[in-house]
Amino acid sequence: MAVKAQRGTVASDDPGTSRRAADTRTRILDVAERLVQVRGFNGFSYADVAAELAITKASLHHHFPSKAGLGEALIARYAERFAHALVAIDADTAAAPSKLDAYAGLYADVLREGRMCLCGMLAAEYETLPTPIRGAVVAFLDDNEAWLERVLEQGRNDGSLRFSGSAGDTARSILSGLEGAMLVARSHGEVEGFQIGATLLLTGLAGTVQPSSDEPQDS
Secondary structure, three states, X not given: OOOEOHHHOEOOOOHHHHHHHHHHHHHHHHHHHHHHHHHOHHHOOHHHHHHHHOOOHHHHHHHOOOXXXXXXXXXXXXXXXXXXXXXXXXXXXXXXXXXXXXXXXXXXXXXXXXXXXXXXXXXXXXXXXXXXHHHHHHHHHHXXXXXXXXXXXXXXXXXXXXXXXXXXXXXXXXXXXXXXXXXXXXXXXXXXXXXXXXXXXXXXOEOOOOOOOOOOOOO
């Protein structure tokens, strides 16, 4: 049974209507995500998104009443995809050094599209962001540091990685290094610079042994 909504409108039980609404919401998120990754959160407006999608700003406000709410939704979706990528790395790769290489590859893939890490861009604007978005950005970075810390502990334990200090401090250094390398590479308009920087950063962690679980070794 239809339920009367605010402003005299009537909610529809039609699956097609719900699907179209979900599609519009996804399209809004897709465009907004790209704009944030290219321009930053403060570098785009609802008018930019509406013009690109050929919809009204009223339609945007229907799905996301505030820009802060849109930002939170962007981070939630981005963080979920990133978390799935980390799960895939864990499932497909056994050796700690290979996991770190695959992790750096996630950033290189984003850079190849002419974009920056969403949360990296937001972190650069941290002081100007609404409080809920600040918290979501910090949570994303903390989750990444926690994953890196586990990989570093694995590598230290099996001898495939070596580093001084704590795994937590080293994890933060890796995350900071990769985010910074993206910014420098972007300013030069080349992915190769990022790859060189990432390789140098991770090569410095090379340990005394290389586990043979990922690749067959010569006998």
